Amino acid sequence: MTVHLSLPHLSQPLKLWEKLELVTGEGDETGIYTARIEDFVAEGIIISSPEFVKGHTLLRENADVLIVFTKDDATYQCHSCIKKHPIDGKNLYLLARPSKTKRVQRRQFVRVDMLKHLEYTQLRPVVDWDNLAEGQKWLTATTENMSGGGAMIRIDKELEFDDRLLIKIGFFPGQGLPDTVAGVVRRVFTLEKQIMAGVEYIVADRLVDYFKSDDLKRLPDAVKRFDRRAQNRLVSYIFQQEIELRKKGLL
Known part of the structure; x- marks a missing residue:
């Protein structure tokens, strides 16, 4: 029995x-499954019976799959x-020898x-910017x-696409990040009667793309401190959370 398999670009x-x-399908129709490595053979990787996690696409024989795993x-x-893959009269599951191995860069969030928990407020065009805080x-x-680029949040009052928000997380x-960031709504939908909103954080150098110059001056200073370095700290935090969850078998 072979106990390990080296792949190009893998640390x-x-x-x-x-x-x-294991991810099969595309877009919103993807299906996600998990499995454990049981053996390595010339043809590829023998795995345990895949367990369904979520999604809408069934994992069928000869289906193309994206394999995702975490190293240190x-x-x-x-x-x-x-x-x-038949072995000793049993049909086992085989992943054909993997190809196109690549590191998922942190910038991919x-x-x-x-x-x-968080708090948010909607910035409307008629807001009295001089009294923003109060x-x-x-x-x-x-x-x-959550990711380094934004969050999916559960809300009680529906927002609209492109709404501008201030968000306190x-x-x-505690992670050395500003207590308030600006955000823009990218997606709103209902999931099992719960209103959900996908929000993208607005980094400091992109604030000018979303706010007029006069309005920009009145935004909280914390918003202007959420720059690329701060975002990288958030990405590192999220990344470490993922590693810990995977080590515990929770992902």
């Missing part, structure tokens, strides 16, 4: 019983095809399920998932 070899995430330094992905109504919400100051 550490794949090992027996390592957990893999990064998350990696590679391409393969799932097949049935790995998204992790995280339940975090005059705005702040609403509470929780995150469904409780754990940010």
Whole structure:
């Protein structure tokens, strides 16, 4: 029995019983499954019976799959095809030898399920900017998932695409991040009667793309401190959360 498999561009070899995430299908129709490595053979990787996690596409024989796994330094992905592999009269699952292995760069904003409390307020064109701090109504919400680029949040009052927000996320100051960031709504939908909003954080050098110069001057100073370096700190935090969850078998 072979106990590990080295792949190009991979910092550490794949090992027996390592957990893999298998993604099949495209876009919103993807299906996500997990499996463990049971053996390495000439044709590829023998895995345990894949377990369904979520999604809308069934994992069928000869289906193309994206394999996602995490090492100490990064998350990696590679391409393969799932097949049935007969051994000793049993049909086992085989991932054809992976190809196109690559490190998922942090700038691609790995998204992790995280339940975090936050407050947000909607910036309307008629807002009295001189009384921004006192005059705005702040609403509470929780995150469904987060990345270095934004968050999916559960809200009670529906927002609209392209709405501008100020967002206060409780754990940010503890990570050396500004207590308030600006955001723009990219997606609004309802999931099992819960209103969801996908929000992109606006980094400091892009504020001019979303706010007029006079309005920009009146934004809280904290918003202007969410620059690329701050975003990189957030990305590192999210990335470490993902690694810890995967080590615990929760992803």
